Amino acid sequence: MHKISIRPQWTISHDGLDMLGPRLIALLACVAETGSIAAACQRAGLSYRHAWDTIRQGEAWFGAPLLQMERGRGSRLTPLGDKLVWADRRIAARLAPALDTLASELEVELQRVLAPPQRLLRIHASHGFAIEKLMAMLRDAGVDVERVYTSSQDAAASLHDGASDLACFHVPHGALEARGWEFYARWLVPQEHAVIAITDRTQGLMLAPGNPLRVTGLGDLARPGLRFINRQRGSGTRFLLDALLAEAGVAPAAIMGYEHGEFTHAAVAAFVGSGMADAGFGLERPARHFKLDFLPLATERYFAICRRDALERPEIAQVLAILRSEPFRAEVDALPGYRARRCGEVTLLADVLAAAGIDAG
Numbered sequence: 001m002h003k004i005s006i007r008p009q010w011t012i013s014h015d016g017l018d019m020l021g022p023r024l025i026a027l028l029a030c031v032a033e034t035g036s037i038a039a040a041c042q043r044a045g046l047s048y049r050h051a052w053d054t055i056r057q058g059e060a061w062f063g064a065p066l067l068q069m070e071r072g073r074g075s076r077l078t079p080l081g082d083k084l085v086w087a088d089r090r091i092a093a094r095l096a097p098a099l100d101t102l103a104s105e106l107e108v109e110l111q112r113v114l115a116p117p118q119r120l121l122r123i124h125a126s127h128g129f130a131i132e133k134l135m136a137m138l139r140d141a142g143v144d145v146e147r148v149y150t151s152s153q154d155a156a157a158s159l160h161d162g163a164s165d166l167a168c169f170h171v172p173h174g175a176l177e178a179r180g181w182e183f184y185a186r187w188l189v190p191q192e193h194a195v196i197a198i199t200d201r202t203q204g205l206m207l208a209p210g211n212p213l214r215v216t217g218l219g220d221l222a223r224p225g226l227r228f229i230n231r232q233r234g235s236g237t238r239f240l241l242d243a244l245l246a247e248a249g250v251a252p253a254a255i256m257g258y259e260h261g262e263f264t265h266a267a268v269a270a271f272v273g274s275g276m277a278d279a280g281f282g283l284e285r286p287a288r289h290f291k292l293d294f295l296p297l298a299t300e301r302y303f304a305i306c307r308r309d310a311l312e313r314p315e316i317a318q319v320l321a322i323l324r325s326e327p328f329r330a331e332v333d334a335l336p337g338y339r340a341r342r343c344g345e346v347t348l349l350a351d352v353l354a355a356a357g358i359d360a361g
Helices: 022-034 037-044 048-062 079-114 129-140 152-160 174-182 218-222 236-248 265-273 284-289 308-312 314-323 326-333 349-355
Strands: 067-070 074-077 120-126 144-150 166-172 193-207 228-231 279-283 293-307 346-348
Touching: 022 037, 022 048, 022 074, 022 079, 037 048, 037 074, 074 079, 079 144, 079 265, 120 129, 120 152, 120 293, 120 314, 129 144, 129 193, 129 314, 129 326, 144 152, 152 166, 152 236, 152 293, 166 174, 166 193, 166 236, 174 236, 174 293, 193 265, 193 284, 193 308, 193 314, 193 349, 218 236, 228 236, 228 265, 236 279, 236 293, 265 279, 265 284, 279 284, 284 293, 293 308, 308 314, 346 349
Parallel strands: 120 144, 120 166, 228 279
Antiparallel strands: 067 074, 166 293, 193 279, 193 293, 193 346
């Protein structure tokens, strides 16, 4: 299948006249990552002179400095330059899963015109980093995949409605497990569905670097003035946080920003990293990527569910083979907050529910 990539690109215009393009933003991002204009030039593939011309043009356009040179300490962005870089990161973090979903839809449409795929594997998944690894390995193995990143509830509903072959979402470990399964119960048939283990992962509070507000637990989110960024309604992460707050006796209404939801873990992390919020809730991997502090609060299992009779399909067999492989386990174990445990293990949903103390009927 042909591979389609869609990347966000944004510009800034002033009074409807000239526009500031993406080249400057990309260069500033390289400076932020390397701390050196020389290293940024090498990474961006620009000459030192061209890089400085680009920066000076941007500074003239804004009428304000973007970069500061410090003797013996390299280069650092001004507050304006930093804000531009974080805007770029937030755009990418928010849009990447949606654009990947659109790219997959276009790939399938194109393939149906050129040469209809004999076996198409439709995966609807709550976005995560282990599932990204699985998707990439399936492509490398030549499996035609239609991938849709969506909320956990919508993923479960897609399996129920016959819109997907695999639905991937997550349920907490421990005392909240039964409530987690009940969150999806209306779309599941215990005797007809099977659970395929993918990974364990940790969720918790993403905090500004250095944790300047000294947040030590969920109760601190209700402090006056503390700004919070949430996930969207219908997501498994939003459900998990609601449950944890109920256990801790913290009222969501007391948390400033609780109703403002982002659609990905990376978007939450970028929101905090940009200084627009003091705390968010999500996975450790994006928190570490954006150099945030992270306070672990809960572990959960991320898995795929399919119909029992689909387990014999060659595409599902390929999924199981990848999940059980050492390369997949190594990739997942390298992700902060992830643990490759029981990867590819298949269990009847009725048995999983019984082990969680739920009467599967």
